[in-house]
Amino acid sequence: MNKVEAIEDVLGVEALGSGVGLSLPGGATPEHVVAPRDAEECARLMRWATSSGIGVLPVGVGARSRPFESEGRWVALSTERMDGIETYEAADLTLTAAAGTPMADVAAAMRPHKQWAPFDPPRVGEGTIGGFVSVADSGPLWAGYGEVRNHVLGATIVTGDGRILRLGGRVVKNVAGFDLLKLVVGGRGSFGVVTSVCIRAFPEPIEDRVLVLASASLPELAGPALQVATAPIVPVSSVIVDRLPTSDTPGLVIRLHGSRVTVDADQRRLEAHLGLKLATIDNRATFAAEVSNRGASDDIVIRVSTLPSLLGGLLGVVDGAGASSVGLDAYGARGRVSFSESEGSQAARFLDAASALGATVAVESAPHTSPLWARADEKTSHEAELMDGLRRAFDPEGVLWPTRS
Amino acid sequence: MADTIVNGKLAAALEAQSDRLLPCVHCGFCLPACPTYNRLGDENDSPRGRLHLMNAVVEGRLDPASDAFQTHIDRCLGCRACEPVCPSGVEYGALLEVARETANAARPLPRLTRALLTIMGSRPLRSVVFGGGRLLRTLGLARVLADRLPKSGRGGELRQALSMLEASRAGSIPPGPVAHGARGLPQREGSAVRVATLDGCVQAGLYSRVNRATERTLDANGYEVVSMRGQDCCGALHAHAGDLEGARRLAKRNIEAFERSGASTLAVNAAGCGATMTDYGTLFEDDAAWRERAERVAAAVSDVSEVLVQTGPRRGAMVECSVAYDHPCHLMHAQGVVEAPLSVLRAVPGVDVRVVEGADECCGGAGIYAMTHPDLGGEIGEDKVDAVRAQGADMACTPNAGCMMQIGSGLLRRGDDTGTVHPVEILDESYRRAGYYR
Amino acid sequence: MIRSLSPDVIARLRDIVGARNVISEPDRLVVYESDGLTAYRVSPLAVVLPASTEEVSAVVSLLGREGVAVIPRGAGTGLSGGALPTAGGVVVGTARMNRILSIDEADRLARVQPGVINSRLTTATEPYGLYYAPDPSSQSTCTLGGNVAENSGGPHCLKYGVTSRYVTGLTVVMGDGRVVELGGAHRWAAGTPDFLGLFVGSEGCFGIATEIEVRLLPLTEGVRTILGIFETMEAAGRAVTEIIGSGLMPAAVEIVDKATIEAVEASVFAAGYPTDAGAALVIEFDGTEAGLDEEAEAAARCCRANGAREIRSASTEEERVALWKGRKKAFGAMGRIAPDLLVQDATVPRTRLPEVLARITEIGEEYDLKIANVFHAGDGNLHPNILFDRNDQDEVDRVEAASKAIMTLCVQVGGTITGEHGVGVDKRQYMTLVHNETELDMLRRVRRVFDPSGLLNPGKVVPDPDGAVA
Numbered sequence A: 001m002n003k004v005e006a007i008e009d010v011l012g013v014e015a016l017g018s019g020v021g022l023s024l025p026g027g028a029t030p031e032h033v034v035a036p037r038d039a040e041e042c043a044r045l046m047r048w049a050t051s052s053g054i055g056v057l058p059v060g061v062g063a064r065s066r067p068f069e070s071e072g073r074w075v076a077l078s079t080e081r082m083d084g085i086e087t088y089e090a091a092d093l094t095l096t097a098a099a100g101t102p103m104a105d106v107a108a109a110m111r112p113h114k115q116w117a118p119f120d121p122p123r124v125g126e127g128t129i130g131g132f133v134s135v136a137d138s139g140p141l142w143a144g145y146g147e148v149r150n151h152v153l154g155a156t157i158v159t160g161d162g163r164i165l166r167l168g169g170r171v172v173k174n175v176a177g178f179d180l181l182k183l184v185v186g187g188r189g190s191f192g193v194v195t196s197v198c199i200r201a202f203p204e205p206i207e208d209r210v211l212v213l214a215s216a217s218l219p220e221l222a223g224p225a226l227q228v229a230t231a232p233i234v235p236v237s238s239v240i241v242d243r244l245p246t247s248d249t250p251g252l253v254i255r256l257h258g259s260r261v262t263v264d265a266d267q268r269r270l271e272a273h274l275g276l277k278l279a280t281i282d283n284r285a286t287f288a289a290e291v292s293n294r295g296a297s298d299d300i301v302i303r304v305s306t307l308p309s310l311l312g313g314l315l316g317v318v319d320g321a322g323a324s325s326v327g328l329d330a331y332g333a334r335g336r337v338s339f340s341e342s343e344g345s346q347a348a349r350f351l352d353a354a355s356a357l358g359a360t361v362a363v364e365s366a367p368h369t370s371p372l373w374a375r376a377d378e379k380t381s382h383e384a385e386l387m388d389g390l391r392r393a394f395d396p397e398g399v400l401w402p403t404r405s
Numbered sequence B: 001m002a003d004t005i006v007n008g009k010l011a012a013a014l015e016a017q018s019d020r021l022l023p024c025v026h027c028g029f030c031l032p033a034c035p036t037y038n039r040l041g042d043e044n045d046s047p048r049g050r051l052h053l054m055n056a057v058v059e060g061r062l063d064p065a066s067d068a069f070q071t072h073i074d075r076c077l078g079c080r081a082c083e084p085v086c087p088s089g090v091e092y093g094a095l096l097e098v099a100r101e102t103a104n105a106a107r108p109l110p111r112l113t114r115a116l117l118t119i120m121g122s123r124p125l126r127s128v129v130f131g132g133g134r135l136l137r138t139l140g141l142a143r144v145l146a147d148r149l150p151k152s153g154r155g156g157e158l159r160q161a162l163s164m165l166e167a168s169r170a171g172s173i174p175p176g177p178v179a180h181g182a183r184g185l186p187q188r189e190g191s192a193v194r195v196a197t198l199d200g201c202v203q204a205g206l207y208s209r210v211n212r213a214t215e216r217t218l219d220a221n222g223y224e225v226v227s228m229r230g231q232d233c234c235g236a237l238h239a240h241a242g243d244l245e246g247a248r249r250l251a252k253r254n255i256e257a258f259e260r261s262g263a264s265t266l267a268v269n270a271a272g273c274g275a276t277m278t279d280y281g282t283l284f285e286d287d288a289a290w291r292e293r294a295e296r297v298a299a300a301v302s303d304v305s306e307v308l309v310q311t312g313p314r315r316g317a318m319v320e321c322s323v324a325y326d327h328p329c330h331l332m333h334a335q336g337v338v339e340a341p342l343s344v345l346r347a348v349p350g351v352d353v354r355v356v357e358g359a360d361e362c363c364g365g366a367g368i369y370a371m372t373h374p375d376l377g378g379e380i381g382e383d384k385v386d387a388v389r390a391q392g393a394d395m396a397c398t399p400n401a402g403c404m405m406q407i408g409s410g411l412l413r414r415g416d417d418t419g420t421v422h423p424v425e426i427l428d429e430s431y432r433r434a435g436y437y438r
Numbered sequence C: 001m002i003r004s005l006s007p008d009v010i011a012r013l014r015d016i017v018g019a020r021n022v023i024s025e026p027d028r029l030v031v032y033e034s035d036g037l038t039a040y041r042v043s044p045l046a047v048v049l050p051a052s053t054e055e056v057s058a059v060v061s062l063l064g065r066e067g068v069a070v071i072p073r074g075a076g077t078g079l080s081g082g083a084l085p086t087a088g089g090v091v092v093g094t095a096r097m098n099r100i101l102s103i104d105e106a107d108r109l110a111r112v113q114p115g116v117i118n119s120r121l122t123t124a125t126e127p128y129g130l131y132y133a134p135d136p137s138s139q140s141t142c143t144l145g146g147n148v149a150e151n152s153g154g155p156h157c158l159k160y161g162v163t164s165r166y167v168t169g170l171t172v173v174m175g176d177g178r179v180v181e182l183g184g185a186h187r188w189a190a191g192t193p194d195f196l197g198l199f200v201g202s203e204g205c206f207g208i209a210t211e212i213e214v215r216l217l218p219l220t221e222g223v224r225t226i227l228g229i230f231e232t233m234e235a236a237g238r239a240v241t242e243i244i245g246s247g248l249m250p251a252a253v254e255i256v257d258k259a260t261i262e263a264v265e266a267s268v269f270a271a272g273y274p275t276d277a278g279a280a281l282v283i284e285f286d287g288t289e290a291g292l293d294e295e296a297e298a299a300a301r302c303c304r305a306n307g308a309r310e311i312r313s314a315s316t317e318e319e320r321v322a323l324w325k326g327r328k329k330a331f332g333a334m335g336r337i338a339p340d341l342l343v344q345d346a347t348v349p350r351t352r353l354p355e356v357l358a359r360i361t362e363i364g365e366e367y368d369l370k371i372a373n374v375f376h377a378g379d380g381n382l383h384p385n386i387l388f389d390r391n392d393q394d395e396v397d398r399v400e401a402a403s404k405a406i407m408t409l410c411v412q413v414g415g416t417i418t419g420e421h422g423v424g425v426d427k428r429q430y431m432t433l434v435h436n437e438t439e440l441d442m443l444r445r446v447r448r449v450f451d452p453s454g455l456l457n458p459g460k461v462v463p464d465p466d467g468a469v470a
C-alpha cells in the first residue's frame, strides 16, 4: 500500500501536515509530514509506523541543524495541530498546553495574570511549548528560578511503540514512582513524542532591574564574574557577553528581581561586594532579549560548560578564538560561543582548546555537512549504555529517530 | 521459647515499663546524638536500636540472656544524649536502668563491675580503697605502675584505673598571692538559705579538694552550709548498672540524711550524682512509702553551679588562665543544665573559657564505662582528648568527677599533665586571692 | 527466596568490610526489621556496613552473584518502608559512609558520602557562608543518600525546590556492582538526558549512591517568621491560597492543626501555640533583610483578612527556632498521644486545600479515627497523621480504609499519592490510582534498564503485574 494512503487510513486525510515553516534537521527530507491532532492519533501513528517498519522523526524538539540521514523510509511528525492551552489555573500557578502551542501564546496567556515562565534560552519566544520542554534549556535565569526540569509538572507522551503515558500531574510534587518525566524533559524526542505539558507559572517580579558592567575585554570580566558567582546574594541571572547591546564592548549583565526595596538593597550589597558601581539599563526588555540570544546567533554554535572557578581560563580561550558571538552564564559557567560558517576551522580550534582546559564542549548547530558534527556527542560510555537501554524501553523497535544509534 | 521467657520473671520488670517504651515512634532522631552509634554504625548500638531490643524482650521475641541484648544494653554509655533530641520524650535513662536490671537477672554482672559496685556501696570498703589510692597517687606510684601494665586484658583494666587515679590529682590552676589589703567577707546578716552538700563516693575519696571548694564558695555566696550526716554514695553507679535494689538502699540513706539536715537545697558537685538524685522519684515510683519523700529530695537537688548562679556568683579576684570546658552528659542531657557552670567560670575575672568542639558528646568516662569498656570508651575518650587539646587551653575543666578522671587520664596518656579542674575550684582560687576566706 | 547466607558468603562479606561491620546473628537483625514506618517488620539475612564506593561495589557484586537481594538503607527514617528489608535480602547500610569529601567554596559545591546527615552538611558549610537548602523535617538525622533516593523535600522547598534541584552529580553502584558516574556540575554542555534526575527519587531500586555532589547556596541575610492562629483549618487554607496567589514568595508556608498543636505542646518541644486554636500557620520569608518586613506584613494582612484571630512574629532567632521546633518535631510528639502513628503523604493542587481538609475531617469522623494534619501547605503537600493502636485490629482495618479514602480523594482533585515520602511498600497498593497498567509497565521496564537482575530493593514502588502488592 502506498504510505500516504496508509496514513490517511489511520489518521484521516487532514493528518498530513503542511510542513510549512518546519525546521527539520539538516539534510532531512521526509516523505511526508504527519500532524496528529492529539495523543490518541499520535499513538495510532506510532503503532502504524512500528508495524510497517517506518521511522518517525519528531520535529521541533531541538535538533534544528543536526545532520540527519536515514536509510529506511520515514515521516516527520509535527505537533502543529496539537495547539492550544488546555487549562490555566492562575491561582495554582499551573498551565497545561498541547505540545504545539507556541511559547508566545503561553506568555500572552500568563501576562494578564501578572505571571510568566522565567526561562530565557536563546529565542525562547519562537518555538512551541513541546519543543521547549524537549530541549529544556533554562537560560541564565535558572540561577534565580531553577531549571526547566524543576518546573515541568507533567506531560503526556506517546512512546515509540505507541503507548500513551501520563507522567507527573498538575501539582508541584507530582511523582509517584520513578520520575520518568525527567527523561522527557530535555529528552529531545528520544523517548517519545510529547503531546501535552503542564508547567509551573511564576508571579512576575515587582521590580526587574538590569545592571551592566562594561569592560574592555572578555578576560577582564573573569574577576567580576567570579565575584558575582560567590556573592552573598544570587542574582536571578548574570551573563557575560562579547558585545553589549548598548556599547559594543564586552560586559557582564546582571538581573535582580524582587520588591523595589529588596532589589535596591541587593544592588547595594552586590556593588559593595564587587567594589564598583553598576550601570542600570532602562530599556530592559529588548536589552535582555538581545543578551540572551548572544552566543547563538551564527551558523556554528558551540555549547560549553565548566565550573565558575575555571571561568577565567575559559574566557581567555574564548577571547582569542575569533568567535562572532559569545554569551556565557557566569553563575553556571556555561553558555554558547558561535562562529560564522567560514570560521569552521577556528571553531574546531576552540573546541580543542576548551577541552584541553577540562571544559565540556559540544556542537549545537552547524551546517549539516560540517565535520564539526563529529564533536557533537559528549556521552560517557555508561551514559551511552543507559541511553540505549532506555530507548529500547520506550521505543523497542527503534521507530523514533530512525538513524540515531 | 518466647513464652517461657516472658512467663519467667526475667522480663517482667521491663514489661512493666512498656508505657515508657510505647512513645518511641521509631523516628530515628536520636541516632546522630549517640556516641556509640556514631562510632560503630550498628543500629543495635543506637538508642532506637536498644529500645527496639527492649521492646523485643517485652514482646517475648528476644531472650534477655541473649548476646544481643546483653552486649548492646551493656555497651550503652548511659550518657542520655538521646533524650533531649527525642521528640516523643522517651525516658531512655529510666528504661536503661530497668533494662540493665533485666539483663543482670538473666546473666550476672561481670566480676569487675560487681566488685566496683560493692566497693562504692560500702563506706568501710571505700575508705580502704580510696585511702590506698590516695597513697599511690601521692607517692607517684599510680603513674609508674600504669606505665608498666599491658594495654589490654585484665592488666588494661587496672592500667585504666591507675591512670584515672593519677588523673585525679589537683589541676594546674596557677597559684597567686592574696590581694594586698584584702579583708574577709562581712558577717552574714539575718537567716541564710541552708544548703547541704553531697560528699559522694569518688569525690570524697579522691576529690575532697573539690568538696571543700564547694563548701567555701557556697559560704562565700551567702549560703549556710549544713552537714548532712549519715549520707552515702548516691547510688548512680548501681542504678546505671541495673542494680536498682542497691541504688535504692543508698538512696534511702541519703533521703533520711537530707531530711535530718534541715536544709532546703542539696547542692551536688558531680553531674552524675545530680542526675540520679533528681530522678530519685522514679527510682521509688512503685514504693508508696518512699515515693513522696524521694520526690521531695529530688526537687531539692541542684547542681552547685545552679545554686551559685542563683545569687551571683559573687565576683572574686583575677585568675588568669584559659580552660577547655566540656559539658558533662549528666548535667547537659539529663538535667538540662548548660549555662550555669559557664556562668560560674565567667564570674572569675581573667578566665578565658573555651567550650570544646563537640562538648555535647560524652567523654567516654560514663561512670565506670571507661574501665569496663576500655576499647570503645578509649576511642570515644581519644576523640574527646583531641577536642580538648585543640583548644590549646591551660587546663581542662568539667564539673563531674568521672569526666575529670576520664579526660585527665586521656591527657596523661598523651604526656600532657596540665590536669583537669572543676569550675568551683577556679572560683575558689579567685575567692582565696580576693581574701574572702580571711 | 534465599533463606540464609552460607558461612562462606558471610566470611567473604567480612573480608570486604571487616568482621565488625557484618551483622548476621538473627538476634542482632531484629533492630533492622523496620524503618520509620513500623507497620511492617521483616528481618534481613544480614546487614553489611561498607565504608567506601569500592566496598559497596564488592558487596553488591558478591551478593549479585549469589542471587541475594540488596536493600539500601540510610538512617532508616523513611516513612513508606523504602528501607524495609525484603525476606531473603541483605541490608547495605551507609552509616559508616559519613564523610564530607570536599567543600568547594568558589563553585558552591560539596561532595559527600551518602551517609552524611543532611543538617551536618549545612553545619560544615556554614563557615564558608553556604548551606544546603533542602530541609526535610527529619534533617537532623536523615542521610543525603536517603534524601536522594526519596527526592526529599522540606518546609523551605516551597521557595528553593526539592532535592533533585540540588543534586549535580552522583557516583552510583549499579545492581551488578559496576560503578557509574551520573551528571556533574560542569557537564551541562553535553546535553545528556537527565539520567541524574531519573535516579533521584528511585527509592533504592536503580543503584546505591555512594558519592553525592550537591549545590550549595549562600546563607540568607535575614528571615522573618510569623505565626497565624486560626479558628478553623479551612480559614487557614484560604489564607495560604491568597498568600501564594498574591505573588509573595514565602520561603515556607506550613500548617499544623488542632490535634497536632495539642501533641506538640504536650511534648518536650512545646512551642507555645495556643492549644484551643483550630490551626496554626507558620509563614517564613527569607533573603535580603531590607524587604522582609514588608513581605511579612503583607502575609499577615492576608491572614487577618481570612480571619486569623492572632498573629505572632518571631523577633529573635530563639523564638523563631521555637516556632519551627514545634512544627519540625511534630511527628515524634504524636507518639505521645497514641501508641501508633501512620504518617500519610499526598499532594493536591493548593487551591483545593480547604475542601480537601474538610473532607479529611469527615473521613476521620466516618472511620472514627483521630487524624492530625501537619503539612507543607505552600505546595499542597499534606501529611495527615492517623493515630491508632496496632493491638486493636478493628482500628487497624479502619486506618487502612481511611488511608485509601484519603488517597482516592487527593487523586480525584488532581493530586497524587505521595509528595515526598515515596511509594516504598506502603503506597504500592495505591499506584493503580494514579497509573494505568501501561504506565506501570513502563516503570518496570525502566527499572530493568538500571537493574536487569531485579535484586535491588525488590518488592518496592511498582506493584507486580499480577496486581500483588505484598
Ligand SMILES: Cc1cc2nc3c(=O)[nH]c(=O)nc-3n(C[C@H](O)[C@H](O)[C@H](O)COP(=O)(O)OP(=O)(O)OC[C@H]3O[C@@H](n4cnc5c(N)ncnc54)[C@H](O)[C@@H]3O)c2cc1C
Pocket: B026, B027, B028, C035, C036, C071, C072, C073, C074, C075, C076, C077, C078, C079, C081, C082, C083, C094, C114, C135, C136, C137, C138, C141, C142, C143, C144, C145, C146, C147, C148, C149, C150, C151, C152, C153, C154, C155, C203, C204, C205, C207, C208, C209, C210, C331, C332, C420, C421, C457
Ligand atoms: C519525623 C520525620 C519527618 C520527616 N519529614 C520529612 C520531610 O519533611 N520531607 C521528606 O521528604 N521526608 C521526610 N521524612 C521521611 C524521611 O526522613 C526521608 O525520606 C529521608 O530522605 C530518608 O532518609 P534516610 O537516610 O532515613 O533513608 P532510609 O529511610 O534509610 O531510606 C530511604 C530510601 O532510600 C534508599 N536509600 C538509602 N540510602 C541510599 C543510597 N545511598 N542509595 C540509594 N538508595 C538509598 C532506601 O533503600 C530507601 O528506599 C520524615 C521522616 C520522619 C521520621
Ligand code: SF4
Pocket: B023, B024, B025, B026, B027, B028, B029, B030, B031, B047, B048, B051, B085, B086, B087, B088, B089, B090, C332, C335
Ligand atoms: S528519637 Fe525518641 S521516638 Fe525517635 S526513635 Fe529515638 S527514642 Fe524513639
Ligand code: SF4
Pocket: B033, B034, B035, B036, B037, B045, B046, B047, B050, B075, B076, B077, B078, B079, B080, B081, B082, B083, B092
Ligand atoms: S545513653 Fe548515650 S550511649 Fe546510650 S543510647 Fe543514649 S546516646 Fe547512646
